[in-house]
Amino acid sequence: MSIQEHYRSRAKELLSAGTVKMVIGYGAGSTPDRRRPVFITSPDEADRLVLDTTCRTNLSGYLLREGLLSDQKQVAVFLTVDGIRSLNVLAAESQLDTSQVLVFGFGIEGDQARAIEGERAADFKSVIAAAKEQRKSQPADELQEKLEAMTPKERFSFWEGEFSRCIKCYACRQACPMCWCRRCVVDNNQPQWVNTSSHTLGNLEWNLLRAFHLAGRCVECGNCSRACPADIPLHLLNRRMADEVQASFDHYPGMDEAQEPVLASFRKDDPETFIL
Numbered sequence: 001m002s003i004q005e006h007y008r009s010r011a012k013e014l015l016s017a018g019t020v021k022m023v024i025g026y027g028a029g030s031t032p033d034r035r036r037p038v039f040i041t042s043p044d045e046a047d048r049l050v051l052d053t054t055c056r057t058n059l060s061g062y063l064l065r066e067g068l069l070s071d072q073k074q075v076a077v078f079l080t081v082d083g084i085r086s087l088n089v090l091a092a093e094s095q096l097d098t099s100q101v102l103v104f105g106f107g108i109e110g111d112q113a114r115a116i117e118g119e120r121a122a123d124f125k126s127v128i129a130a131a132k133e134q135r136k137s138q139p140a141d142e143l144q145e146k147l148e149a150m151t152p153k154e155r156f157s158f159w160e161g162e163f164s165r166c167i168k169c170y171a172c173r174q175a176c177p178m179c180w181c182r183r184c185v186v187d188n189n190q191p192q193w194v195n196t197s198s199h200t201l202g203n204l205e206w207n208l209l210r211a212f213h214l215a216g217r218c219v220e221c222g223n224c225s226r227a228c229p230a231d232i233p234l235h236l237l238n239r240r241m242a243d244e245v246q247a248s249f250d251h252y253p254g255m256d257e258a259q260e261p262v263l264a265s266f267r268k269d270d271p272e273t274f275i276l
């Protein structure tokens, strides 16, 4: 049985038994190689679910739709390892309760999608630990290597140039599961902390502010870069921040739902003077 058939049949079973009220998965998109999120609530619709190598979007953010989990019922969702990590971060940040979430885990290897064993976030601990180890040996992509070879001044100019193309559509924010604030600081008008118009200063403020907000929380799912209509390689900025966090604190976000957020925790024996 293919992985797609396996999960269609599991979705039917769970919906028929009333174990879950919804399955959030992938369905056919507007072109043969595109997928769009689908929200299946009846067993008859389960055959709309698609699972193949084009299913890249991290769907965990849809779990935060207002009121979705407020009735304490369960929802099943298709997630890769990055998606499961974001589920753990969201739980650690008190945004959801993982006991209401059933995971249809999958990974993409070459030209194949394969199922990952487990159904509860806690079942994937060893898979996440392996991903943390693998990250250390992941080769940098071409642009990333170029950026590393630049002087800080050249790198700053590079990002200034990239951000100059930003149209402030906020698609990156909407697509990011970690951008869950009900009201984003950039939507605040009185006082206005961040310039809202699309020009050099406002763009730089927005993109740097977002990168800092994601430090130690980004799971590198790539939703932001895929959503950006200006093709700004946002994932490289987030990846660089993730490198720093891993090297400095050995912190890999989303290991489990009890993991302390790296920038909101401290050790009493920290030698730095900011600990009084």
Ligand code: SF4
Residues within 6 Å of the ligand: 175, 176, 177, 178, 179, 214, 217, 218, 219, 220, 221, 222, 223, 224, 225, 235, 238
């Ligand atoms: S910043 Fe981008 S890569 Fe990181 S979690 Fe958000 S969408 Fe995913």
Ligand code: SF4
Residues within 6 Å of the ligand: 165, 166, 167, 168, 169, 170, 171, 172, 173, 207, 227, 228, 229, 230, 231, 232, 234
């Ligand atoms: S998605 Fe791209 S263009 Fe839109 S606000 Fe984000 S960085 Fe700017």
